[in-house]
Amino acid sequence: MQKLQTKAEILINKEIAPGYFKMALRIEGFAGNVRPGQFLHIRAGMGYDPLLRRPISVHRISGRQGIVELLYKVNGKGTQLMSRRSKGTFLDVVGPLGNGFKVPKGQSNFVLIAGGMGVAPLVALADQLATYRKKAITVIIGAKGAGSVVCVKEFQEIGAKAIIVTEDGSRGDRGLVTAMLEKVIRDFDIRKTSLRTRSYSLADVTIGDYAPEVGLYACGPMSMLASVAKIAKPYKIKTQGSFEERMGCGVGACFGCAIKTQRGYERVCKEGPVFDLADIVWD
């Protein structure tokens, strides 16, 4: 759990879909200690424009080989610079940072819900869940359109059921991930946490205490996380979400990445980025 600053060798940095890059890093220092949901704080360029590091979640972890993979979308100056870094060069990274997902004992039925780039950390989580003896993993992947649907193959290879939802309907169902989540949950409810989620009948369901075997894990924009919290609440499903906030230090020193929780302002980089959705104060 010791944080380190290190020079990580870039093994792969390639565009896997327009604007989406996968980067593999050899991190001698700490790859073995990284947990799904944690992030690296990355110096994208050399000069002071951009100035700050960029937080990027770990996407896949091969602890034994000392390799960590990232999946990132080119957004502004920082991620643009990252995308131009070439294989064989070294990236200044600090990590592993933050608290990852916590999978409580007894959960065996996992629903992962990703909006946009939210898929990135959920693959690492699914990799971990896949090692469990008893498990069923459903992933709901939401995106604007077919062009930004990524990681479907990764989830399927792990043995997860992947449900795709796009806003424009260009791939999978048309609509929002949150509507799909509602259907999936209801489906679960009827079938008493049965693993098959093929049909989403609109049968009337009773909202009630939910089976503790179910764990919901979300990553995506704030508005999506808020909706997920709202949907999950009546069912009392334990739901964790990974949050994003502008970061300075990334290590808990500057109180820059505050998020409002029931306990007051907490730090996304330190107490998070994974929070229990029930703890967040939405506004």
Place this chain on the structure above:
Amino acid sequence: MQKLQTKAEILINKEIAPGYFKMALRIEGFAGNVRPGQFLHIRAGMGYDPLLRRPISVHRISGRQGIVELLYKVNGKGTQLMSRRSKGTFLDVVGPLGNGFKVPKGQSNFVLIAGGMGVAPLVALADQLATYRKKAITVIIGAKGAGSVVCVKEFQEIGAKAIIVTEDGSRGDRGLVTAMLEKVIRDFDIRKTSLRTRSYSLADVTIGDYAPEVGLYACGPMSMLASVAKIAKPYKIKTQGSFEERMGCGVGACFGCAIKTQRGYERVCKEGPVFDLADIVWD
């Protein structure tokens, strides 16, 4: 002579000696109008660190093909960024800027003296001089050591006599270009502007009005230019030098690149970069 801002395609950008790069640009707009001694004002990167453009002299001009070559040394952030630009990409350049060398009628015996990167614009000048019917071109190339002696072949191909002087003696004569200049001038003096400059006897010479056929053209650090001015003065040789000063606009608008002349402060980017050495007030 119209100044233009244009996107110039990078045709070549290669390291010709450690830290020295040659860059060829296709400049549709104005390559045909560029004259030796003028410079381009170049946006090295995209962000604001570094912020300003970088002035680089034209090194060779192929007006008909619309190609201008630069020769530059990696110095700080700006030239570093330039060196990383790849072939086929486009460079934002403004040019042609400043006043080039003026070769007065009647000159036929040319001495070019370069300190360090000072060779860059002198090759363009030599290219021009080589087209004259009656001419003899002597180039004195000074550098710290053999590793930073560049362009010898270029000058020789033009038919110029190249004299190399290095501070550490690792190539050519050991010493300073200015000492060599003194020898060359004296030699001329004795032989009445004879073109052979092979032997540098220390024969006593009378300092006096110098033959108007001789033109001295210098480029290099300020201290070298000052010495050249001092050496040339008693002989009354017409001497032009290309000067460097930090630049803002590069077009004469900001008065940032002031140099003290007998006429008051003038602008290196506008009245220069080539000045008559006799006009400069040294301090």
Place this chain on the structure above:
Amino acid sequence: MKKINTERALEINIGGLKLANPVMTASGTFGYTQECGELIDAAGLGAIVTKSITLEPSQGNPPPRLWETTAGLLNAIGIQNEGLDDFINTKLPFLKSVGARVVVSIAGRCQQDYKMLARALNNTTVDAIEVNISCPNIKHKSASLLFAQDPDSTSYIIRSVKKQTNKPVIAKLSPNVTDIGLIARAAEKAGADALSMINTLIGMDVDIARARPRLGNVTGGLSGPAIKPIALAMIWQAYHCVKIPIIGIGGIMSTEDAVAFFLCGASAVQIGTANFVDPAAAGNIIRGLRLYLKNRNMKNIKELIGQLKL
């Protein structure tokens, strides 16, 4: 969708200075058009603000006069210029001949200087007078502060200028003050028709190898993207202190930057250091603003001014 007259969407009246668009080049960064004219279409600009002129020719500060800092530029030009007469006889006719609207920037060492400059310029074709009381690179008689660092001096100079002219008078303010509201109000009360802000921030840098200042004048003025957040905060504050229009200046490089200034309360903008980085900047910003308004179905740039939502 309403039909918008995009032609006139950028028209603005800055305290009597009516401009076809609100984008000007900032004093000292555009010369007198002869220099940049080939690169920038001066007639297409809202106006050009001239390099500050002084009564008599002034040779400026010893070099080096410029030093690049991280995302900023330090300058200590010292108002090198050929003086009032040359401006009226040579520079101004040229500027007018290329179709530019001209705001003349004036600078002096004492009230008398400003007074005489304003008087002489009143009978010329200049469109407005910007009173540079905030240049960090010239020393004033007696005082250690800039005029714009003191409400009384600000008031005194602006009042004197106003008495001499019926052209719109713009007071150019310094960011090196404790309370920009105080100075802004002083200028307004003295009769300024508009404010322009900010001038450069006092700064310096060091050549550690030689233990010497990077600028011949030791200190200079900092401009460029580095100072943009400071300029925005100052304009936002001043906007709530005065009723006269504010011309926003400081690190504007793009249309986005310019929009931010309008939202914070600017009625127009001036582009300075950006001209060096990209001579096309001012023109791009004019086109960019036009498009921005069109895309948002806004009739006039005025709809943006001070519209920051809290």
Place this chain on the structure above:
Amino acid sequence: MKKINTERALEINIGGLKLANPVMTASGTFGYTQECGELIDAAGLGAIVTKSITLEPSQGNPPPRLWETTAGLLNAIGIQNEGLDDFINTKLPFLKSVGARVVVSIAGRCQQDYKMLARALNNTTVDAIEVNISCPNIKHKSASLLFAQDPDSTSYIIRSVKKQTNKPVIAKLSPNVTDIGLIARAAEKAGADALSMINTLIGMDVDIARARPRLGNVTGGLSGPAIKPIALAMIWQAYHCVKIPIIGIGGIMSTEDAVAFFLCGASAVQIGTANFVDPAAAGNIIRGLRLYLKNRNMKNIKELIGQLKL
């Protein structure tokens, strides 16, 4: 060549605060070591300056609290901290247990706050008290200005703190003033043992898509390389106004930057935003300064202070 005791070359006495080297981490950028401790060797630093503490726990400003600008960082944290008691009982013992020298930064809304903080801290193991009278992110009772924007308030607060403690007292000054010399002298006269400067500059930025400020608090404080030239000029000016030592702060990223601050009159430096960019920065600067002195055959860092040649 003389033999130089490089071990002691960086030792410095800042108004009674004796440090093994003159490099500290700046308030608010290093937490209380628990956070950065794994990345930075706290015991190797000259000292760590804590995040400012207040009497009572303070929850800080609404997010967003940070915004990156060109070569700068805007922050509006609002001094989120767990208060004096927690500092004394938890944070301080931890800091001491890892071998750090501790300068505690204190902040308040009125003179009474500072007085009580100083009194309570006097009996602790803190090595010095930095009085933050210049935080742009907290509002004070009654006044619209920061304490450090007014010589009388500066004097009043510093005098009160001095009366309560025999620890070295450092006054942290704001760059948002007309005349830094005036404030520096006020602090010195009030008994400050040293000055630290500069705190952040008031700044803001705008999300033009939503016409909203980028910071929850609307304005914030600008730090980072963007402000370095401003900090250098302020320190150079203050250096000629006071005799007490100055701790230089503002955009220091490298050894070269630090040397520039010493040449302009700083007796020590604090590293702020650089800790975020490169947690190794402070350590690298300490090593860099040692090497710099050795290469120049200098016995002590003191030989650099204010040695800028004009």
